[in-house]
Amino acid sequence: MRFVVNRSLSTFDVMGLGFMTFAFFLGAGNIIFPPLAGFLAGENLNSAMFGFLLTAVGLPLAGLVAAALAGGGLPTMGRYLPPVVVTVMGCAIFIIIGPAFAAPRTGLVAFEMGVKPFLDNPGQAALTLYTIVFFGVALLLSLSQGRLLEAVGKLLTPILLLLLIILAVAVFVNPQGTQPEVAEAYLHQPFVKGFIEGYNTMDTFASLLFAILILDVLRKKGVIEPRAQSRYLMMAALIAAAGLGFVYTSLFILGGTSLGVVESASNGGEIISAYVLALFGTPGLWILAGIVTLACLTTAVGLVSSCADYFHNLTGKGSYRRWVVMIALACMLVANVGLSTLIAVSIPILVALYPVAIALVLATYLRPLMKSPVFAFRLIIAVSLAFGLLDGMQAAGLNMVLFDFLPLFGVGMAWVLPTAVAAVIGLVAGKAREEALA
CATH class of the missing domain: 1.20.1740.10 (Amino acid/polyamine transporter I)
Incomplete structure (x- = not known):
C-alpha cells in the first residue's frame, strides 16, 4: 500500500x-x-x-x-x-x-x-x-x-x-x-x-x-x-x-x-x-x-x-x-490602434463583463449557505450579466435614457443592487425549496 x-x-x-x-x-x-x-x-x-x-x-x-x-x-x-x-x-x-x-x-x-x-x-x-x-x-x-x-x-x-x-x-x-x-x-x-x-x-x-x-x-x-x-x-x-x-x-x-x-x-x-x-x-x-x-x-x-x-x-x-x-x-x-484608443475601446467591454466575474466570486462565498446552488448560481450570474450589459452599452456611448430609473445606472453600476437581490433570492428560494421537500 x-x-x-x-x-x-x-x-x-x-x-x-x-x-x-x-x-x-x-x-x-x-x-x-x-x-x-x-x-x-x-x-x-x-x-x-x-x-x-x-x-x-x-x-x-x-x-x-x-x-x-x-x-x-x-x-x-x-x-x-x-x-x-x-x-x-x-x-x-x-x-x-x-x-x-x-x-x-x-x-x-x-x-x-x-x-x-x-x-x-x-x-x-x-x-x-x-x-x-x-x-x-x-x-x-x-x-x-x-x-x-x-x-x-x-x-x-x-x-x-x-x-x-x-x-x-x-x-x-x-x-x-x-x-x-x-x-x-x-x-x-x-x-x-x-x-x-x-x-x-x-x-x-x-x-x-x-x-x-x-x-x-x-x-x-x-x-x-x-x-x-x-x-x-x-x-x-x-x-x-x-x-x-x-x-x-x-x-x-x-x-x-x-x-x-x-x-x-x-x-x-x-x-x-x-x-x-x-x-x-x-x-x-x-x-x-x-x-x-x-x-x-x-x-x-x-x-x-x-x-x-x-x-x-x-x-x-x-x-x-x-x-x-x-x-x-x-x-x-x-x-x-494606439494605447489611449485601446484603453477607451476596452472600457465598455470590461464594464459589461466584470460584474459576471465579481458575481461568480460572490456566489462562491455564499455557496455554504445555499440549499439549491445550481438555481442560485445561475440566477446570480444571469442577473449580473444582464445588468452589466446595460452598463456596458451606456459606457459605449449608446442612448440609454430609458434605463435612467435604475439605481446607480448613472454611475455605471446598475448591476450592483439587482445582483445583490438575486443573491438573496437564491438563498431564500433554496431554503424554501428545501422546506417544501422536507
Whole structure:
C-alpha cells in the first residue's frame, strides 16, 4: 500500500509563492493606470484611490480566496453552471487578457515608455514598425512556450519592483510637482470612477485562472491535502495583495503630484516617464525603458503562449504553433490602434463583463449557505450579466435614457443592487425549496 505524505512549506517557500503570485498580477501594463487616475482625481485622490484599490487589489484577492475555498479556479467555481457557460466564460477571459486587450497593451506600453520618450513626435509608422518587431519577437519566443524567457522573467519582476520602490520613496521624499485640478470625471463620484478604472487591470478575471496555476505549483511542491492548498493559496494571495497595494498607492501619489512635470497626459505611461526624467535624468529614463520593455515582452510571451495552449486544447484543431502565429498577428494588428484608443475601446467591454466575474466570486462565498446552488448560481450570474450589459452599452456611448430609473445606472453600476437581490433570492428560494421537500 502506497502512502502519500503532505509536505509543509517553509516560510521561505511561502514568501516565494507570494512573490510569484504578485508577479502574475503585476504586468507592466498595470502600472500605467494609477498615475493617470491620480493626476485626474486631484484633491479627490483618496476617494478615487480607495475605489481603484478595491477593484484592482481587493477583488483579485477575493477571487483567489474564493478559488481556494472552492478547491480550484474557474472550472471548479463554475461547476454549478452549464458547461457551455463555463467554456464561454473561459474563452471570453482568454480573449480579453489575450489578443483583444491585455496582450496588445504590453506592446503599446513598451512603445510608450521604452521608445516614445526618446523620439520627437513619433507617428503611426513608428508604432507599426515597433509592434511588428515586438510581437515578432514574442511570436518566436512563444513557439517554445516561453521557456527561453522563464528565467529572465523571474529576474525582471524583482528588478521592476525594486525600481518602483525607489520611485515610490523618491515621490514621498522629493515630489517633483504639485496637485492637479480635479477633472470632471472625478468631480462628483470619485470613488465609483476609481472603482471602474480598476477594471482596466483585468486582475479579477486573471485571478480565476491564476488560482489553477498556483494550485498546480503547490502540488508539484508536495502539498496535496486540499485544506493545506487552500491555506497556502490564501497566504500567497495576501502577500500579493500587499505588494500590489503598495505599488498602486505610490503610483497614485506620483500622479497626484505631477502637475508641472506634465501639464496634461492621455495615459499613465507619459506621466511615469516624465517623472522619472525629472527625478533621475536621462540615465534613469533609459533604465526604466529597458526594464519595462523586457517586462512587457515576458508578459506578452506568457499571454500569447497561454492563450494558444488554451484554444489548442479546447478546439483540438490546429497545432499549438499555428495558434501562436494567429494570436501574435492579432495582437500586432490590435496594438496599432494606439494605447489611449485601446484603453477607451476596452472600457465598455470590461464594464459589461466584470460584474459576471465579481458575481461568480460572490456566489462562491455564499455557496455554504445555499440549499439549491445550481438555481442560485445561475440566477446570480444571469442577473449580473444582464445588468452589466446595460452598463456596458451606456459606457459605449449608446442612448440609454430609458434605463435612467435604475439605481446607480448613472454611475455605471446598475448591476450592483439587482445582483445583490438575486443573491438573496437564491438563498431564500433554496431554503424554501428545501422546506417544501422536507
